[in-house]
Amino acid sequence: MxxxxxxxxVKNPPVSRxxxxxxxxxxxxxxxxxxxxxxxxxxxxxxxxxxxxxxxxxxxxxxxxxxxxxxxxxxxxxxxxxxxxxxxxxxxxxxxxxxxxxxxxxxxxxxxxxxxxxxxxxxxxxxxxxxxxxxxxxxxxxxxxxxxxxxxxxxxxxxxxxxxxxxxxxxxxxxxxxxxxxxxxxxxxxxxxxxxxxxxxxxxxxxxxWRYIQAEDIPLVPLYYAAERPYVERDGMMILAEDPRLQLLPGETVQRGSIRFRTLGCFPLTGAIRSTASNLEEVIAELEIATVSERQGRAIDRDQSGSxxxxxxxxxx
Amino acid sequence: MTATANNASATILPFAEPAKAVRDTRPLRLITCGSVDDGKSTLIGRLLWDTKAVKEDQAATLARDSGSQNDLGLPDFALLLDGLQAEREQGITIDVAYRYFATDRRSFIVADTPGHVQYTRNMATGASTADLAVLLADARAGLLEQTRRHATIAALMGIRQFVLAVNKFDLVNYDRAIFERISNEFREFALSLGVRQITAIPMSALKGENVVYAASSAMPWYEGPTLVEALELATVRSTQAGGFRLPVQRVSRPGESFRGYQGTVAGGSIKPGDSVAILPAGTIANVKQIVTFDLVRNAAVAGDAITLVLDRQVDVARGDVIVSLDGQPMVGHEFDAQLVSLQPGGIEPGKRYWLKSGARRQRVTIEPVSQLELSTGNWQPHASVLDMNAIGKVRLSFEEQAVFDTYEQNRATGAFILIDPDTLNTVAGGMITAKRGDLGGIHQTRSADGQRVLLSLPADLAEQLMASELFASRRDETEIRRLTAKQAAEIFTNAASDI
Incomplete structure (x- = not known):
């Protein structure tokens, strides 16, 4: 066309920033x-x-x-x-x-x-x-x-x-x-x-x-921002509990808390972090004092060094 | 951290460019080089550790993998850096790794390169994009041949800022005389390579002294910057001063009414209304618009990725270079260049290679002229195959017209890679030094046959002369002796009587 x-x-008006x-x-x-x-x-x-x-x-x-x-x-x-x-x-x-x-x-x-x-x-x-x-x-x-x-x-x-x-x-x-x-x-x-x-x-x-996302106002999946969400603790990770395919194991209960995700993958393999950072400014502020790397939440990285x-x-x- | 330009000037030579009043906040790209046991991994590990670039889970993985810790309770930093399993197994660094850290003032990209002689090619890869080189020396061993070799390659690749890290300084009892001796020796050597910005820092990477934190109690006599302070003050190479260059990557034609030329400005600046030439054809046009996603721009400078719209229908294709009318690049079939041979097969005389520079790919044949002897810094005549890791001067012959600046003038439009047409692998990295005349003669005029001039100069004046680009480019033709004033006077007395 x-x-x-x-x-x-006219179709995608760039914004002056x-x-x-x-x-x-x-x-x-x-x-x-x-x-x-x-x-x-x-x-x-x-x-x-x-x-x-x-x-x-x-x-x-x-x-x-x-x-x-x-x-x-x-x-x-x-x-x-x-x-x-x-x-x-x-x-x-x-x-x-x-x-x-x-x-x-x-x-x-x-x-x-x-x-x-x-x-x-x-x-x-x-x-x-x-x-x-x-x-x-x-x-x-x-x-x-x-x-x-x-x-x-x-x-x-x-x-x-x-x-x-x-x-x-x-x-x-x-x-x-x-x-x-x-x-x-x-x-x-x-x-x-x-x-x-x-x-x-x-x-x-x-x-x-993150700073670029902020400067350019890039839309993101809301899961990156903290909200009250249901989760299950398993193998040291907080897994989002909203998909019916997630079967609770003996002893597990669905809890609720303010959580968000630093990376997004398959939900059963991606751990949430506890956070109250509900917007970009707060996420960046949290990140600047973070003491663990983002891939810490990824189960597949932890199998062994060099995986x-x-x-x-x-x-x- | 309280770096000031005054402190730094204690060790930067007097004729270095003054530190800019406005701090450069663009990321500084640097390369670290050193011989195998100079403590390079410890230094980079220390930099990352003290700037908090290592996170807790990474540190835990490190602690798990290293098993034993050193006596300072720190993990084995080499494991942080050598990410490939083969490297961990062999305990050496094979390939360039890129590291990222930041201070409150600036961010840094470190190309961490292998120390072994056989990986010279990987060092050249890291050096190609670096603005500054950190060269390591073990305070007990002083300057090694490998240090000189790395400095030579770094200078050849266009790096004009050196930091000499005199490491393991705790092991020589923080002896100031040792620091003075090594740094003076290095300064002389670096000057002869054409490098004027030199900062020497005594440090202990293991103990973290003068890396991120100053060590004033251990070395009260040292008033210069820490390593991080020196890096914060360094400048990023800029090609905004020269003529405008836009290697055309792509022609954008989203519809009949729009035709834009997309590329990254490789030199100079441009604004609507400026006249430009399209090379190699030589067509002339005017700039109508500079289009970017962030609305139409009034100007663009070196480094900007833009879309240029011209005021008339002209033939422009990928690989062409749009340039300002003033200060145009060289256009021709024959060029002189220096190159680093990167693959086991070497560079063969007379073979047709693909050459890529900017967005232009064309056929070229190579004729080796000489080879750099890295141990002495001398160029030896050499017309046969340039083996892997060799650095050679060559003549390039193109089948179609080529467009270049010298590498000294413009790192983007003076650099190229060679691609082997059989393997399609990258087999050399090269830098244009001059265009050759149409008759194949050497472009620059050489001094008359066999005539030499003997000068006797004060040391500081000689050093300035030696640091000039012209001197550096013909260093192989010169001879230098450092003498007392009395010895020099005697030579001249004797010489005069011989005429």
Whole structure:
């Protein structure tokens, strides 16, 4: 559909805001550069959209990078069917609001075999419903580049990852033999079947993400803000208790309290934190004095040291 | 932390650029280099620890993995940094890791690079984006060949700010004379590489002295900054002063009525109404609009990711460079460059490679000219394969016209990578030094055949001369001796009698 600048502005009017501080501006410029470079060099890019705060920032940057045009690639959501309900509602609302092409993929084989985080354990479940599902979706779409919102400050093996992270035809990552990456000159040449995972947020930290969300007024899933919610304590985590598929184990009771989430994934594997931070300012204030990292709430990271590297080598984002 | 520019100037040379009145708040990118046992991991661990960048759950994982703690009750910092299983197993750093920490004043991105000689290529990767290099030296051992090698590569990659961390200073009883000796030796060496901003700091990373917190009780004579203070005062490289450069990444055509050229400003600035040239074609047009998501802009400067709209229909494609009419870059088929060879196969003379610079990818053949001998800093004639980790001077021959600035003038438009057409891997990183004349002659004029001039200068004046870009670029042709005034006078007396 042909659009002029004027028509586009009417459709999604940009809002005049105070200029970003130089630190966030530099990170934003770098991310936009990466988006444009990948979109220009690859035949069929896709953006992994996990609905979380990093994905929300990633999407915002993509819209900025290609303005006044549309985002020139689809968004892919790997739906394990165990996401928080509010995430799915938010996803569909955003896709419609910003006129995005959204591809949703579920590993139907895993679903048919009844693979759940409760019955198969977090490691096997993640492998089948996330890693395997992601590879299925990438193969089905024939995508040669996939944007992800991973940041180097999240975890030790991610600290080593390139901005263009090369993958073999079966989606494997070889961390010991990565392509050198100098300046902002990225090597986008690949052979048929190979692909690249591109990470525009590589150099962002968790605080940067929150400060940017605040500065740019980016909408988020409400679960990031504290509210009175029902939860169950299990394995040292507070699990949200609103999905009927959550079966209480002997001795467990549903409690209520003011909680929120620092990261969002599958609800049975994502722990809440006690918090009264019900808006952005309070979340940032809380974050600045936080003494634990955000991935502390993720069960899949705690299996063993190096478990993220292992998952990544096999194709996990 | 009470850093002031006055304190810092105690160790920054007098002719260093004065600290800016307005503090630079952009993130500072730095690289840390050091030999294997200089305590690099401990230093970075200490930086992260004392700036509270390590969270409790990460510390718990560390404590679990390291088992034993050192005598200060701190975990093994190396485990925090070496994230790959292969690195933990072998106890060495293989690849560059990026670390993030912040103080109240600024945030920092650290490229933590391997110390082993065989991973020089990874050091070059980290250095390519850095504004400052922290070089470590063990106070007991002084400057090692590896320290000099790292300093040489860092300078070659365009880093013009060095911090020398004289580490393990507690082990030499905080002896001021040792600090003076090592820092003077380093200063002389760094000057000869063209680096003028040098800060030397005595420290103990293990004890946390002069890293984040000052150690005035242990070293009352030291009045300079702590490491973090020095980093807070450092400047980020800016290319806003030169001519406007916009390597075109993408042509945006959302509809018939709109055509915009998208890219990141790689130098200078631009505003609506300015005249520009599109290279290599040389077409001229005027800027109509600078479009960004945040409304139409009145101006854009180096670093900004923008969409440029021109006032007329011209042919502009990805890979073209939009430039100001004043101070245009070089356009031609033949260039001189320096490069670092990054892969086991090396760089082969006469082979056709892909060269990528900015958003432009084109065919090139390489002719090696000389190779840097890292132990002496001398360039040796070398026309055969440049092996992995070698640093060479080469001639580039393009099949189509290429557009470059020198790397010295513009890090974005003077840098390139080479891609092997067979493996598609990145096999070299390079920096343009000059355009060659159309007849293939050397662009710069060399002094007349065999003639030399012997100068005798006061040490401070000589140091300034040695720190100039011109001197650094031809250091291989010079000879330097440090003498007393009396010895110099004798040489000149003798020389005069020979003529």
């Amino acid at each position: 042909p659009l002029s600048v004027q028509e586009t502005e 105070p200029p970003l501080d130089p630190h966030l501006k530099a990170l934003e410029n770098e991310a936009i550069h990466i988006f444009r470079e990948v979109a220009a060099e690859f035949e069929k890019p896709v953006m992994l959209y996990s609905i979380g705060k990093d994905s929300s920032v990633l999407l915002h940057l993509a819209r900025k990078a290609f303005y006044p045009g549309r985002v020139p690639f689809p968004l892919l959501h790997v739906d394990t069917t165990w996401k928080f309900k509010e995430m799915i509602a938010f996803r569909d609302e955003i896709a419609q609001k910003y006129d995005l092409d959204l591809v949703v993929h579920t590993n139907q084989r895993g679903k048919a075999e009844g693979v759940t985080p409760f019955t198969h354990g977090s490691a096997l479940y993640t492998d089948i419903m996330k890693t395997e599902a992601l590879k299925q979706a990438l193969d089905a779409g024939g995508y040669d580049a996939a944007f992800g919102g991973a940041r180097r400050d999240e975890e030790a093996s991610r600290a080593k990852e390139r901005i263009y992270s090369f993958r073999t035809p079966d989606h494997k990552w070889d961390p010991r033999n990565q392509r050198p990456e100098l300046w902002n000159v990225y090597n986008g040449m690949i052979k048929k079947g190979e692909s690249v995972r591109a990470f525009p947020l590589s150099n962002w930290t968790e605080v940067d993400i 993220m590297e292992k998952k990544k080598r096999e194709g996990y984002f």
